[in-house]
Amino acid sequence: MIKFENVDVVYPNGYKGLSDISLEINQGEFVAIIGLSGAGKSTLIRAVNGLVPYTNGTLTVGETVVDPKNKSKLRKLRSKVGMIFQQFNNVGRISVLNNVLIGRSAFTPTWRSLIGWYGSQDKEVAFQSLERVGIVEKAYNRAAALSGGQQQRVAIARVLAQDPEVILADEPVASLDPPTARKVLGDLRTIQRDLGITCVVNMHHLDLARDYADRIIGMRNGEVVFDGPTQDATDSVIADVYQRPLSAEEISQAQGDGRLGAGVENPTESDLTEAVTAASSDSDRKDTV
Numbered sequence: 001m002i003k004f005e006n007v008d009v010v011y012p013n014g015y016k017g018l019s020d021i022s023l024e025i026n027q028g029e030f031v032a033i034i035g036l037s038g039a040g041k042s043t044l045i046r047a048v049n050g051l052v053p054y055t056n057g058t059l060t061v062g063e064t065v066v067d068p069k070n071k072s073k074l075r076k077l078r079s080k081v082g083m084i085f086q087q088f089n090n091v092g093r094i095s096v097l098n099n100v101l102i103g104r105s106a107f108t109p110t111w112r113s114l115i116g117w118y119g120s121q122d123k124e125v126a127f128q129s130l131e132r133v134g135i136v137e138k139a140y141n142r143a144a145a146l147s148g149g150q151q152q153r154v155a156i157a158r159v160l161a162q163d164p165e166v167i168l169a170d171e172p173v174a175s176l177d178p179p180t181a182r183k184v185l186g187d188l189r190t191i192q193r194d195l196g197i198t199c200v201v202n203m204h205h206l207d208l209a210r211d212y213a214d215r216i217i218g219m220r221n222g223e224v225v226f227d228g229p230t231q232d233a234t235d236s237v238i239a240d241v242y243q244r245p246l247s248a249e250e251i252s253q254a255q256g257d258g259r260l261g262a263g264v265e266n267p268t269e270s271d272l273t274e275a276v277t278a279a280s281s282d283s284d285r286k287d288t289v
C-alpha cells in the first residue's frame, strides 16, 4: 500500500532527514513510528503525502508514485491520504460541521467549496463522520469552542469525510492529557478496524504505541532501526532504538509530557490547506449534488 524504496530526504540546507528507507505498510495496518526527537518520524510521515519532498528513491501509495513536483497528482493523492496534526488545524471561527465539510472538497467543484455550498450527500457524510467520533451533537458549535480532544475528533471527522485510504497522524495526541489521548487513539483504532483504513501515527510514548499499534517502526538518525510487530518491541529492543534505557516519562504518557524537543518546522498555511482539502481542483472529481 505504502512503499518506500531506498528513499532519502535531504533538506534544502543539506541535512539528511531520511536515509535509504525501504519499507512497506499494508492496507489496513495501524503502524506507530517511534524514536527520539529529531529521529525523522515527522519527515517519514510527511514524505508520504509530499509535505516533505523526498530527494532520492521511489515512494508509492497504492498505484501512485508520490511526485512532490506534480501539484495536480499530489492533490489527487492527498484526497486519498488524510492527515491530522498535533494542533488539530481546524478553522476555529466556523462550525464543526463546516470544518468537516472541508474534507468533502475533493468531491465538490472549487467555486462551491469556496463559498461553502455543499450538497445534502456531503452533509450526510459529514454527519456520519461526526457520529463515528462521537461529537455529532457539537455539529453547530464553533470549532474554537471545543476542548482539545473534541477538536482533534473534528480533525479526524474531516479526514474521514475525505473517504481516505490512509490516515497519517503527526503526533496527534501530543497536546492532549493522557485519558483524552487514549480516547482519540481509540477512535483511530476503531476507524482502522471498522473501515480498513491504514493508520500511520507518530508517537512519543511507548505505552501508547504498544497499546494501539499492530506494528512499531523505530527510527534513529533518519534510519529505520526496528520494524516489527508490537509484541516484539520489548524494552531492550526499544532501548536499542533510543541507544539508552528509556525514562519513565518516555515509556508512559501518564508520567508527564515526555517530549524531548521540537521537530520539523510547522507546515505553512497553504501546505495545511492543501493537505486537508486535497483534490478540490482535480478534473475527475464527482459533483455529488
Ligand SMILES: Nc1ncnc2c1ncn2[C@@H]1O[C@H](COP(=O)(O)OP(=O)(O)OP(=O)(O)O)[C@@H](O)[C@H]1O
Binding pocket: 011, 012, 013, 015, 016, 017, 035, 036, 037, 038, 039, 040, 041, 042, 043, 044, 260, 261, 262, 263, 264, 265
Ligand atoms: N526544514 C528542515 N530543514 C532542515 N532540517 C530539518 C528540517 N525539518 C527537520 N529537519 C531536521 O531533520 C531531522 C528529523 O526531523 P523530524 O522532525 O522528522 O524528527 P522527529 O523524529 O519527528 O522529531 P520530533 O519528535 O521532535 O518531532 C531533525 O534533525 C530536524 O532538525
